[in-house]
Amino acid sequence: MRSMWTAPEHLLLASTSALRAELLTRAGLPVRPVAPVVNEREVQQRLVNQGERPQGVARQLAGAKACSVSDSLPAAYVIGFDQTLEFEGTCLSKPASKEDLLERLTRFSGRQHSLHSGYAIAKGGQVIDQGVATALVTFRSFSTGFAKSYIDMAGPSALGSVGGYQIEGLGVHLFEFVEGDYYTIIGTPIFQLLHALRTLGLIVR
Amino acid sequence: MRSMWTAPEHLLLASTSALRAELLTRAGLPVRPVAPVVNEREVQQRLVNQGERPQGVARQLAGAKACSVSDSLPAAYVIGFDQTLEFEGTCLSKPASKEDLLERLTRFSGRQHSLHSGYAIAKGGQVIDQGVATALVTFRSFSTGFAKSYIDMAGPSALGSVGGYQIEGLGVHLFEFVEGDYYTIIGTPIFQLLHALRTLGLIVR
Numbered sequence: 494m495r496s497m498w499t500a501p502e503h504l505l506l507a508s509t510s511a512l513r514a515e516l517l518t519r520a521g522l523p524v525r526p527v528a529p530v531v532n533e534r535e536v537q538q539r540l541v542n543q544g545e546r547p548q549g550v551a552r553q554l555a556g557a558k559a560c561s562v563s564d565s566l567p568a569a570y571v572i573g574f575d576q577t578l579e580f581e582g583t584c585l586s587k588p589a590s591k592e593d594l595l596e597r598l599t600r601f602s603g604r605q606h607s608l609h610s611g612y613a614i615a616k617g618g619q620v621i622d623q624g625v626a627t628a629l630v631t632f633r634s635f636s637t638g639f640a641k642s643y644i645d646m647a648g649p650s651a652l653g654s655v656g657g658y659q660i661e662g663l664g665v666h667l668f669e670f671v672e673g674d675y676y677t678i679i680g681t682p683i684f685q686l687l688h689a690l691r692t693l694g695l696i697v698r
Numbered sequence: 699m700r701s702m703w704t705a706p707e708h709l710l711l712a713s714t715s716a717l718r719a720e721l722l723t724r725a726g727l728p729v730r731p732v733a734p735v736v737n738e739r740e741v742q743q744r745l746v747n748q749g750e751r752p753q754g755v756a757r758q759l760a761g762a763k764a765c766s767v768s769d770s771l772p773a774a775y776v777i778g779f780d781q782t783l784e785f786e787g788t789c790l791s792k793p794a795s796k797e798d799l800l801e802r803l804t805r806f807s808g809r810q811h812s813l814h815s816g817y818a819i820a821k822g823g824q825v826i827d828q829g830v831a832t833a834l835v836t837f838r839s840f841s842t843g844f845a846k847s848y849i850d851m852a853g854p855s856a857l858g859s860v861g862g863y864q865i866e867g868l869g870v871h872l873f874e875f876v877e878g879d880y881y882t883i884i885g886t887p888i889f890q891l892l893h894a895l896r897t898l899g900l901i902v903r
Contacts, residue, residue, distance in 0.1 A: 495851045497871060519867045521851065635903070642902050646700045646726065662724045665881075665888050666702060666902070675880030676870075683870050697847050697871070698840070 497521035500570065500695045502616075507562040507573040512661075513681050517572075520683060522696070527566070529558035529573065534586065537577075547579040551611035552625040559615035570695065571615045576680035578655040579607040587655050594657045595640055598667070601656075603634035608656065608673070610682040614689060622689045626682035628673025630656070635667070643667065702726035705775065705900045707821075712767040712778040717866075718886050722777075725888060727901070732771070734763035734778065739791065742782075752784040756816035757830040764820035764828075772822045775900065781885035783860040784812040792860050799862045800845055803872070806861075808839035813861065813878070815887040819894060827894045831887035833878025835861070840872070848872065 498504055498521070506514055506524035517524045536557055540550045552575075559573030578585045580601070588594035608630060613623035635643075644651060647663045658664030660671075660678050676683040690696045703709055703726070711719055711729035722729045741762055745755045757780075764778030783790045785806070793799035813835060818828035840848075849856060852868045863869030865876075865883050881888040895901045 495853075495868060497851070497868070516866070520870045521868050639903060646702070648700070660880075661721070663700065663702070663726050665725045666892060668889060670889060671879055674876055675865075684873060684875060687871060698844060 495521050496523055497696045498523065499697055503566075503569040505562055505566060505569045505571045507558040507571050507615075510680075512679065513574065516676075516679075516681060516683070520687075522690075524572065527562045527571075530561045531557050533575075537584070537586065541584055547577040547584040547607070548609045548611075548625050548627065550584055551575045551577040551609040552613070552623055553611070555611035555625075556613035556615070556620040556623050559613040560618060560620060563615035564618045567617045569616070572686065573613045573615065574681055575611045576655060577609045577611075579609060580604075585655060588652055588657055591644055591652070594644055594651060595637070598632075598640040598643070598657055599637055601632045601667075602640070603632060605629055605631045606656070608678055608680075610677045610680050612682050612686045612689075614686075614693070622693065624682070624685050624689065626673070626677040626685050628671060628677040630671050630678070631669045632667050633669040700726050701728055702901045703728065704902055708771075708774040710767055710771060710774045710776045712763040712776050712820075715885075717884065718779065721881075721884075721886060721888070725892075727895075729777065732767045732776075735766045736762045738780075742789070742791065746789055752782040752789040752812070753814045753816075753830050753832065755789055756780045756782040756814040757818070757828055758816070760816035760830075761818040761820070761825040761828050764818040765823060765825060768820035769823045774821070776820045777891065778818045778820065779816065779886055781813060781815045781860060784814060785809075790860060793857055793862055796849055796857070799849055799856060800842070803837075803845040803848070803862055804842055806837045806872075807845070808837060810834055810836045811861070813883055813885075815882045815885045817887050817891045817894075819891075819898070827898065829887070829890050829894065831878070831882040831890050833876060833882040835876050835878075835883070836874040837872050838874040 506526045507529040554575035555573045559571045563571040611625040712734040759780035760778045764776045768776040816830040
């Protein structure tokens, strides 16, 4: 077992994403996934209505997810994540349909959008640390025909992410370049998380 | 089959890296791996002796690998890759032993090094396009004790990469931050490669 985790408490992941669990485990943080109990859409809408910026939404939603698990399992450390997409100052939700995704990709073509990835660490039902990392993604200029081919090839998985792409898959064909690290793009800002865990004395330093 | 490849010719990968083949396939480029016949160490040493810079070494070695496969299978398109590590102006090879790796990590602690990732596309025994992308990696300051723990936990795989780490694994514990994309760090500069394949009219645009 290649574990960097040194605390006696259990480490839980407030997420059902298999990708997140896998990469944290590979990075020496063997997490046990527990589904958070948060109505993401509702919380996001409330925060946006309160004037919260997309960065703050990601940070706070990560905290809400971690707390929802920590409330019922207070003895463990719980990590939560959330990602928001900002385009021209607006916080976008996941595309609702293929048509919606086509319209979005066409608008993104040749332009830049931001991905804000929040993390939070909770214990005893309280957030003890949280933060957010941002990546800038510049799409290359492509035709509507290309966007249609891409959506057909990517299949339903494209609707599962807010940007309509997976950088670890066909998404690379949409990009001109990216500023910011891979882990931020996939919604798991591990460098910031490890820095926090190190500061809290929970992992090997 | 989610293929972005539109040319009638076969697409070969002059590499036996399972990670490279997997990520190219996931990115819609279903490659067939063929082992290149190149004495990498010897070619690298010759290029360095000729005064070639680390960036040029990665570019040229990628070309040599692609050509070595293209020579025997001239009808196909062949992609080759190579990665070099530059630290304080010097081109480093893979660490030879655990002691060598410990010495290297200790020197890298708190400092920056560059990873140059070259790609080449060959056909008919000739390179038809090649390029190189660079990422800058800044290591956090860590103790020799940490470096030893890291090497023990990472196991033999750490010796298989020139930097002694895998960003998709425990390597994240060494980093302060990175400038440049994930694909460049893992030695497969896919954005530059896709741009070239698009320009050559070989993939869906």
